[in-house]
Amino acid sequence: KNQVEQSPQSLIILEGKNCTLQCNYTVSPFSNLRWYKQDTGRGPVSLTIMTFSENTKSNGRYTATLDADTKQSSLHITASQLSDSASYICVGGANYGGSQGNLIFGKGTKLSVKP
């Protein structure tokens, strides 16, 4: 069964600190791994997309890593800001005949950045 699990479920850090969010996925046939940021009540916003051949991808202060052998991914946030408070969602993409429609979403890690 395709699934994506994230840890921790929630995290509180102080402004300016770094943090790392974890994701384990079971997605077959695996195509890509994505990270999204979702503010409460709003649509998710894409942070990174990695194919199975990519190990790391950065987007500003966000750096995602992918280990396709262990089926693990992480999202590292550097020098956190108050605006980073949100849910971060790991998403596994399955390859079905060219349709990326089969995206499997994790439940997210809720990050709170405190001043």
Added chain:
Amino acid sequence: DSGVTQTPKHLITATGQRVTLRCSPRSGDLSVYWYQQSLDQGLQFLIHYYNGEERAKGNILERFSAQQFPDLHSELNLSSLELGDSALYFCASSEGGYNEQFFGPGTRLTVL
């Protein structure tokens, strides 16, 4: 602003009723996806349309249906509504293939 629009923003209705949610994709995007997000749950993929044709189905109930029109806007129809259908419904669009999906602001459906 993602460029994807959804209407209405909020919808309150009663059990057994039927509603239609509307989505307009970003200019030039041919793919439209629908997702459901229940309270404290992850997003669940419902259905994907590409240039008017259904491409993939996820966990979509038989009471739900969707279509994409020639102008590429899409509608999600929910019928015989139940309390458990209360959720945020998101639409996303992309150019197609494995490109980034851009999400709309969502429609919050409350079934009383």
